[in-house]
Amino acid sequence: MSAASVPPSPPSGGASRHRLVSVRRLPPAVTARAAAEYNGVLAVEHDIGREESLALLRDHAAEALLFSSSFKLDAGYIAAMPPQVKVAATCSVGFDHVDVAAAKARGLIVTNTPDVLTGCTADLAFSLLLSAARRxxxxxxxxxxxxxxxxxxxxxxGVRVWGKTLGILGMGRIGRAVARRARGFDMRVLYHDVAPLPPALEEGAHYVESLPALLAQSDFLSLHCPLTPATRHVLNGETLALLPRGAVVVNAARGGLIDEEALIARLQDGHVAAAGLDVFEGEPRFDRRFIGLPNVALAPHIGSGTVETRDAMGHRSLDNIAAVLAGHPPIDPIWS
Incomplete structure (x- = not known):
């Protein structure tokens, strides 16, 4: 048993229980449930690293892995996983840290936690918008x-928020929740995505067919699209220049959406008046030059960081694991 682990309570009546390795520290309520329902290893004192986790999966004949967005489930790791592991549940809605092709090829079921973090992540994004705008x-x-x-x-x-135009790039669950909050500030809301939403889902926002057209009209820009090869550095020197001078940029999605070198340059020359950033490339490392910029509101990837939401994410991951190990379809598969 690892020094980072807590032993589960013995199964009642001698009944056999499924085996789990959780490589990330969980909220107390989720830890208690996992220990009560599974045999295995739960990270408690510190997170469990790649090599140690692979050893634990083997040594404990674990059938399930619980991880988060800071743990890379890449092709090399998937190939090294022992064959009895059936499901890997990430405590996140994004899954750019998962090699989907490798997981599919192995037959590994991977799940995420949509819906439960939408509201709090939208709250944090709008908090960053207000903080950056009002200095x-x-x-x-x-x-x-x-x-x-x-x-x-x-x-x-600072910069006035109410009555201004908010551009949203990516109109999924969180983008729509941000649009709802913006309506309370009498903002005009525009959005761009791969296709327009049905009007009933647009939350009063208006679809813009191209990214350049969205940027040109956005006093505020909030990023809510997934990180893919197509969206990496979607905000770069060229696209940042399309924003009106004095715009405010908010990112509570993924750090790789922004070319940070280009953003720092635009923050320094005033083309971008301010930024609110909860995510960065290379987390937990980040470009220390941001610290010296007074016009940036910084947060350490805490979009889902409330007691209620982190509990809900952990329980949703355990629900997904329980469904798969009981022979049922996963609740939240990251592919269908």
Whole structure:
């Protein structure tokens, strides 16, 4: 048993239980449920790494793996998994950290956790939008260093949010939830996606056929599309230049959607007035130059970071595992 693990309680009545390895630390309520329902290993003191997790899957004859977006389920890892592993459940809605082709080829079922994190991730995205627009990180820092002094009417001015135009790139569950929140600020909401939504799902937003047309009209831009080869660095030097000067950029989706070098340059020259970022390339590492930019609101990938949502994500992962190991179809397969 790993030093990072907690032993499950013994099965009642001598009944045999399925075996699970969870490589990421889970909320207490989810940990308690997993320990009660499964034999195996649960990360407690620290997350479990790749090589250790493979050894644990073998040693405990585990049938299920529970992981998250910070754990790469790539082709090499999938090939090294012992054959009895039937299902891998990621505590995330995105699955760009999964090699889908390799999982399919092996016959490994992979599930995610849609729906349960939509509202809180949308809340965080809109919080970043407001924080960046109204310069709240700068204001907080000023107060903490006790530097509030006389100033003119022209000092410390942010960007008005209400009544402006919000562009949403990616109108899935979270994008639609952000559109609903924007309506409360009397914003005009535009969106671009691979195809327009049925009007009943548009949340009062208007479809724009091309990305350049969306960018040209967006006082605020919020990214909510999945990270794919086609969307990697969808915001780059060329596309950022299409935004109106003084626009605000928000990213609570995936860091790879933005060419960070290009964004830093546009933040420095003022073409982008501010940014609110919850995600970065190479997490948990990130470009330290962002720290020195006063016009950036930074967060450490906490879009789903509420007690209620993280509990729901963990329980949804366990529900998916339970369904597969009981011989039923998964609830949330990442492919059909």
């Amino acid at each position: 709240l990180p700068e204001a907080d820092a000023l107060m903490r260093r006790d530097a509030w002094g006389p100033r003119s009417m022209g000092d410390f001015l």
